[in-house]
Every structure is written in C-alpha cells, then in structure tokens.
Amino acid sequence: MSITQQYLLDSYRARSLGEPAPPAPGTHDRQAVREWRDERRFRAVLAGRPARRRLRDALGRWRRRPT
Template sequence: MSITQQYLLDTYRARRLGEPAPPAPGAHDWQLVREMGGHREFRAALAGRPARGRLRTALSRRLFARRPRPGC
C-alpha cells in the first residue's frame, strides 16, 4: 500500500468517526529537517565540539562585529 492510499484510508476512517483528518503526507517535512539540524548542533555541543553552520556564523557576527570608527 502506498503512502497516498494509506492517507486516503485514514482520511476516510476519520471522516466516518467524526475525527479531524490526519495531516497530508509531506506536510511537516521542512520542520523535521530544521529540527534535525538543531538536534545535530545540540549533540555537538554536548560532545564538546565547536558549533558549525548558522549558529557559529551568528556567534562570530556578534563577537567580531565591526565597530564604527569615531569621527567617520
């Protein structure tokens, strides 16, 4: 049985029982991808490895921000 067939069967059962319809397949894929990236960074921090990616970029931008020169 394919994912689409299972979804249609679940939707049919939910409608007959008066329950809310399940989310469509693939509706939350990007949220899962973002959460996996956050989880990977969390595990790296627990293991003592340096941060990579967006977190490291944000931290370096904060720490090494250019300060405006006086008189310019």
C-alpha cells in the same frame, strides 16, 4: 501500500468516525528536518565540537579554493 493510499484510508476512516482529518503527507517535513539539524548541533556542542554547518562550509571552502 503507498503513502498516498494510507493517507486516503486514514482520511476516510477519520471522516466516517467524525474525527479531524490527518495532515497530508509531507506537511511537516521541513519542521522535522529543522528539528533533526538542531538536535545534531546541540549534541555537537555537548561533545565539545563546533556547531556549524560542516557540509556547507566544506563546499564553500572547495568553491573558494584558488586554482
């Protein structure tokens, strides 16, 4: 069963029971990714590592590297 089919089934079930409809798939993706990133940064600080954007910093260094 795909995500869309599950959402439609849950929406139908909620409507027939008089409950509020569930959020559409992908509605809270940005918030979930942001919370995951914040958790990783927090754990890095607790472990004594710098809490920065490692991938973006590495790509920036690679891009600014003299040729």
